[in-house]
Amino acid sequence: DTGVSQDPRHKITKRGQNVTFRCDPISEHNRLYWYRQTLGQGPEFLTYFQNEAQLEKSRLLSDRFSAERPKGSFSTLEIQRTEQGDSAMYLCASSLSGGRNEKLFFGSGTQLSVL
Amino acid sequence: AQKVTQAQTEISVVEKEDVTLDCVYETRDTTYYLFWYKQPPSGELVFLIRRNSFDEQNEISGRYSWNFQKSTSSFNFTITASQVVDSAVYFCALVTGANNLFFGTGTRLTVIP
Numbered sequence: 420d421t422g423v424s425q426d427p428r429h430k431i432t433k434r435g436q437n438v439t440f441r442c443d444p445i446s447e448h449n450r451l452y453w454y455r456q457t458l459g460q461g462p463e464f465l466t467y468f469q470n471e472a473q474l475e476k477s478r479l480l481s482d483r484f485s486a487e488r489p490k491g492s493f494s495t496l497e498i499q500r501t502e503q504g505d506s507a508m509y510l511c512a513s514s515l516s517g518g519r520n521e522k523l524f525f526g527s528g529t530q531l532s533v534l
Numbered sequence: 535a536q537k538v539t540q541a542q543t544e545i546s547v548v549e550k551e552d553v554t555l556d557c558v559y560e561t562r563d564t565t566y567y568l569f570w571y572k573q574p575p576s577g578e579l580v581f582l583i584r585r586n587s588f589d590e591q592n593e594i595s596g597r598y599s600w601n602f603q604k605s606t607s608s609f610n611f612t613i614t615a616s617q618v619v620d621s622a623v624y625f626c627a628l629v630t631g632a633n634n635l636f637f638g639t640g641t642r643l644t645v646i647p
Contacts, residue, residue, distance in 0.1 A: 422578075452634070461538075461625050461637030462579070475634070508577065519629045520567040520586070525579040 421445060423526035425511050431532045432501055439497045440529045444513030451494050452523060453486055454510040455479065462510055468494060469516065501533045536561045538628050538638035546644045547616050555611045555641045557626030563587075568602065568609045569627040569635065579625070585609065616645045 424443045432438050444451045449470050454462035465484070466476045470491035480486075483501075488494040498505055508530050512523035537560040547553045559568065570582040583593065585602050593600045597614045613620055623640045630636075 459639070461627070461639050462635075464634045464636070467634065510577075510579070512579075519631075519634050520584065522569070522581040522584055523579075523635060524581070525571075527576055527578045530577075 423511055423513050423524050425509075425526035425529050427529055428527065429530045429532075431534065433534050434501060434503060436501055437497065437499045438501055438531065439495055440509055440511075440531075441493060441495050442511030442526060443493045444511070445524055446492075447515070448513035448524070449491070449516035450514045450521070451488055452512040452514075453494070453496050454512065456508040456510055456528070457506075465496075498531075501531075503533045506531055506533045536563075536628055536630055536633055536636055538626055538636060540624075540626055540638035540641050542641045543639070544642045544644070546646060548646050549618060550615050552612060552614050553616055553643065555613075555624050555626075555643065557609045557611065557638060559607050559609065559626070559628050561628060561630050563630040563632075565631060567629040569629070570600070570609075570611050571625045571627060571637075573623040573625065573640070575622070582611075582624075613643075616643075618645050618647050621645045 426441045452467040453465040456462040468488040483499045486496045508528040510528045512525045514521040539558045566587045568585045571579040573579045599612045601610045623642045625637045625640045627635050627637045
């Protein structure tokens with residue numbers, strides 16, 4: 420399988436705990452995006468990387484959220500001190516380098532439930 | 535500010551019927567790109583089409599067709615002879631010079647056999 424893969428598929432945690440998600444993009448893709456999707460809504464942009472550099476962060480990304488892409492390959496998204504409002508599907512996507520108008524290849528997402 | 539409106543929250547059709555999913559967008563940019571993505575129950579969004587603001591030609595790909603009209607700021611998507619496998623949530627999305635892919639709220643299509 421050469422698509423975008425995300426791990427885990429599901430995560431249940433208690434409020435206040437920290438969680439970390441992983442995304443492995445398509446190998447030759449330079450850009451990696453994180454989106455969040457809540458029930459009945461479209462995905463919302465969180466942040467993106469060009470290689471290892473984090474170039475843009477949405478105001479949705481509070482200081483409890485941090486994303487890394489240390490070697491320009493896989494990426495992690497960590498949420499500290501989770502809140503019930505963090506419950507959502509976290510989607511990762513990648514694209515070849517280029518502008519924002521490149522088509523994105525999405526993973527199947529990590530569904531987070533905060534109890 | 536930019537906005538993407540998909541007024542149809544849910545649509546149900548019987549197999550083999552045609553169905554049109556509406557998308558209306560707002561942006562002040564003169565250069566922008568419009569997209570449609572499909573999200574099946576597995577959750578993975580799948581790219582369907584990209585259109586730039588300077589190309590108003592309609593496009594047909596098999597049973598899928600898209601009607602882009604700048605005069606009404608619309609980018610509608612038609613599925614001809616719908617099939618059960620078309621059941622999914624469909625998202626219209628917009629990219630401008632300063633903003634990353636911005637999605638509408640989606641239309642859930644159910645095709646009844």
